[in-house]
Amino acid sequence: MLGTYTGKLLRINLSTGEIKVEDIPEEYLRKYIGGRGLASYYLYKEVDPKVDPLSPENKLIFATGPLTGTAAPTGGRYMVVTKGPLTGTIASSNSGGFFGAELKHAGYDMLIVEGKSDKPVYIYINDDQVEIRDASHLWGKGTHYTTDKLKEETGLSRAKVACIGPAGENLVKFAAVINDKHRAAGRTGVGAVMGSKMLKAVIVKGSKKPKAATDKFLHVIREKTDTLRKDSITGEGLPKLGTKVLDNIINQNGLYPTRNFQTGVFEKTYEVSGEALVEKGYLIKNRACYACPIGCGRVTKLPTGLEGEGPEYETGWAFGADCGVSDLNAITEANFLCNDLGLDTISTGATIACAMELYERGILPKEDLQKGPELRFGNSEAIVYYTYKIAYREGLGDKLAEGSYRFAESYGHPEYSMSVKKQELPAYDPRGVQGHALEYATSNRGGCHVRGYMISPEILGVPEKLDPQSLEGKAEWVKIFQDLTAVIDSEGLCLFSSFALGADDYRDLLAAATGWDISTEEVMKAGERIWNLERVYNLKAGIDPKEDKLPKRFLEEPMPDGPNKGAVVKLDELLPKYYEVRGWTKEGIPTEEKLKELGIE
Amino acid sequence: MDERRDTDRGETKGTGNRIKIEFFATLRLVLGVAGLEIEADGPVTVRQLISIASEKLGTDISAKLMDGDKIKRGTMILVNGKNIHHLNGLDTLVKPGDRVAVFPPAGGG
Ligand code: SF4
Numbered sequence: 001m002l003g004t005y006t007g008k009l010l011r012i013n014l015s016t017g018e019i020k021v022e023d024i025p026e027e028y029l030r031k032y033i034g035g036r037g038l039a040s041y042y043l044y045k046e047v048d049p050k051v052d053p054l055s056p057e058n059k060l061i062f063a064t065g066p067l068t069g070t071a072a073p074t075g076g077r078y079m080v081v082t083k084g085p086l087t088g089t090i091a092s093s094n095s096g097g098f099f100g101a102e103l104k105h106a107g108y109d110m111l112i113v114e115g116k117s118d119k120p121v122y123i124y125i126n127d128d129q130v131e132i133r134d135a136s137h138l139w140g141k142g143t144h145y146t147t148d149k150l151k152e153e154t155g156l157s158r159a160k161v162a163c164i165g166p167a168g169e170n171l172v173k174f175a176a177v178i179n180d181k182h183r184a185a186g187r188t189g190v191g192a193v194m195g196s197k198m199l200k201a202v203i204v205k206g207s208k209k210p211k212a213a214t215d216k217f218l219h220v221i222r223e224k225t226d227t228l229r230k231d232s233i234t235g236e237g238l239p240k241l242g243t244k245v246l247d248n249i250i251n252q253n254g255l256y257p258t259r260n261f262q263t264g265v266f267e268k269t270y271e272v273s274g275e276a277l278v279e280k281g282y283l284i285k286n287r288a289c290y291a292c293p294i295g296c297g298r299v300t301k302l303p304t305g306l307e308g309e310g311p312e313y314e315t316g317w318a319f320g321a322d323c324g325v326s327d328l329n330a331i332t333e334a335n336f337l338c339n340d341l342g343l344d345t346i347s348t349g350a351t352i353a354c355a356m357e358l359y360e361r362g363i364l365p366k367e368d369l370q371k372g373p374e375l376r377f378g379n380s381e382a383i384v385y386y387t388y389k390i391a392y393r394e395g396l397g398d399k400l401a402e403g404s405y406r407f408a409e410s411y412g413h414p415e416y417s418m419s420v421k422k423q424e425l426p427a428y429d430p431r432g433v434q435g436h437a438l439e440y441a442t443s444n445r446g447g448c449h450v451r452g453y454m455i456s457p458e459i460l461g462v463p464e465k466l467d468p469q470s471l472e473g474k475a476e477w478v479k480i481f482q483d484l485t486a487v488i489d490s491e492g493l494c495l496f497s498s499f500a501l502g503a504d505d506y507r508d509l510l511a512a513a514t515g516w517d518i519s520t521e522e523v524m525k526a527g528e529r530i531w532n533l534e535r536v537y538n539l540k541a542g543i544d545p546k547e548d549k550l551p552k553r554f555l556e557e558p559m560p561d562g563p564n565k566g567a568v569v570k571l572d573e574l575l576p577k578y579y580e581v582r583g584w585t586k587e588g589i590p591t592e593e594k595l596k597e598l599g600i601e
Numbered sequence: 602m603d604e605r606r607d608t609d610r611g612e613t614k615g616t617g618n619r620i621k622i623e624f625f626a627t628l629r630l631v632l633g634v635a636g637l638e639i640e641a642d643g644p645v646t647v648r649q650l651i652s653i654a655s656e657k658l659g660t661d662i663s664a665k666l667m668d669g670d671k672i673k674r675g676t677m678i679l680v681n682g683k684n685i686h687h688l689n690g691l692d693t694l695v696k697p698g699d700r701v702a703v704f705p706p707a708g709g710g
Contacts, residue, residue, distance in 0.1 A: 232706035239628050243709030246626045252702045254682050275629055296709070311708050382701060460708050461675050465686040499708040563682025 004215030015115030033490035035065035037530040039081035049541035053085040054196040056116035065492025069104030074494035076290025086189040087446035096289035097183030102160040105206025117198040123289035125204040135200040142340040143178040163201035165342025167391040172401040174347035182309035213515030243313035244274030254562035255432025260353040265562035268326035271523040317427035318349025324377030341391035350424035354404035368397040421446035435474035444534040452481035475577040483527030545588030604629025644694040
């Protein structure tokens with residue numbers, strides 16, 4: 001009946017030690033699909049939007065989708081959903097690897113963690129055997145050590161681990177949850193919420209494979225896998241060069257944010273690009289997440305002997321061009337540090353970049369560096385040094401750990417923080433892409449590129465090429481992309497599959513897995529429902545629609561050079577149109593009718 | 602090597618009567634060259650440029666970039682940083698001194 005859902009959630013209260021298993025009503029599943037959607041619904045029902053994100057009243061939800069842990073291509077994704085400490089909005093962070101699939105195999109669609117422990121603990125899940133165990137010996141340790149140690153001491157060598165590093169323990173506002181050592185539920189500070197609950201890790205081992213409701217499932221999987229294999233992006237580009245193929249693309253198109261977004265062309269891209277990684281022989285092999293035929297992950301080894309996964313495009317940019325750094329060794333070292341200390345690479349790099357601009361402008365005084373390396377653009381020593389300091393909240397790191405917005409604000413200049421709703425923007429200068437700029441301004445979890453990746457049509461030409469500077473139809477495109485992304489995140493698939501698959505494909509997979517007679521329209525409606533629910537949560541949390549904005553730089557400072565020279569973002573034209581397309585008031589509030597239509601109480 | 606560095610520095614022009622073409626991503630790995638320069642006395646179309654480049658390389662790159670007479674979905678050809686989709690497609694004129702960047706279909710994020 002429930003197909004590839006388990007229909008169960010595991011609820012653990014760390015204050016009382018209570019552990020329960022609950023049924024999930026099928027009605028919720030059909031309305032919110034799973035993963036991001038279902039977890040957002042539980043958060044909406046159970047957590048007061050006004051709650052302090054780092055208080056025991058907040059909850060931390062690990063959620064899989066109906067396709068997580070199945071053989072559906074890219075079906076290894078899970079979400080971490082909570083109220084976020086960086087933005088004060090709903091936070092939801094997606095990750096791959098193997099942890100999500102294992103949680104599903106243990107028999108749970110979701111794990112809801114409540115309350116707060118008074119000493120460090122970890123959660124042990126071996127199918128039906130669930131325990132809260134002491135983690136005092138792991139507190140203060142990195143994610144690599146923690147992962148290995150937990151497998152060793154539980155004797156579950158094939159179990160999967162999601163954990164925090166020192167950054168999460170120290171409540172760094174952009175701390176990540178790291179699973180399988182190298183995969184991150186990176187953004188929005190979900191790791192700090194985990195740290196606030198004194199929860200060091202979750203180790204899980206499962207033995208139950210989900211069973212589809214229809215025999216067609218295998219056939220549909222084969223068909224979609226074939227589409228992904230034959231597509232030139234998912235079948236060739238991503239496997240061969242990984243996400244770093246974008247360095248040159250975005251730079252040549254003139255929107256590669258350089259030195260805290262002061263310009264859109266980085267003169268040293270040739271030294272740090274994906275092509276360089278291959279040509280210099282640093283790339284050892286690809287690595288794929290669970291059930292993924294694409295395999296975009298990179299395993300790299302540097303001349304210094306350092307070996308690990310990454311850097312991905314975003315990370316390479318955040319510590320590279322955004323900080324004006326072209327030393328691939330230092331960039332990769334900072335990347336590996338983030339994984340071990342449990343930090344979001346985008347916010348870490350971008351916060352350091354913001355500090356560099358403040359320093360060069362004379363706003364951040366030298367004595368505040370407390371003898372640390374100079375925060376000058378291009379200083380590769382600085383990116384590694386301050387990454388470490390942030391995780392431990394030492395010296396200037398304590399202030400940087402609050403994120404670029406609060407940091408710049410404390411010096412009286414929040415306008416130098418390149419963030420939306422206090423979360424740092426990723427590696428595309430919005431002045432070069434009007435639709436993507438609108439996506440930044442309206443993202444429900446703050447500055448982010450994976451809530452409606454408009455780079456795909458505006459730059460990459462997929463599914464069709466749109467003029468990046470035109471405003472025509474952009475509001476409509478953004479809405480569709482946002483809704484579709486909510487579907488993908490809720491089904492438990494990877495967003496990268498959407499370079500080759502479309503809404504009908506996601507419907508086919510869901511229908512075959514669950515046995516539901518469901519139309520593409522209903523699936524997209526679920527995506528819209530999820531988007532609106534997140535929006536309502538944010539409004540109730542006190543996030544004013546006036547926060548749907550961009551840093552002044554993008555609206556008032558024309559791009560100084562490159563192909564987009566002279567461009568600014570025309571947000572005042574895009575935003576009213578977007579509210580209209582969404583069926584919201586002109587103030588940006590979902591109307592009664594809209595909520596009724598979507599069935600949101 | 603040096604040729605690639607010059608253009609990547611963001612210089613928008615080739616030199617003298619030459620058109621500079623650069624290859625990226627898997628195309629660069631397959632061709633084994635980062636780019637080439639083509640001499641031209643006057644403007645040529647992108648279509649012509651592709652066939653001249655194919656001849657020079659000894660490999661027909663048009664099959665990689667074009668679907669019949671159209672640009673392949675996801676293929677990106679930039680003339681001085683502007684996508685030819687929003688110029689004149691394969692009929693876009695390239696002048697001596699211009700810079701052309703060619704990417705096969707690619708994605709990431
Ligand atoms: S495309 Fe990359 S990130 Fe996505 S599931 Fe596959 S390997 Fe993981």
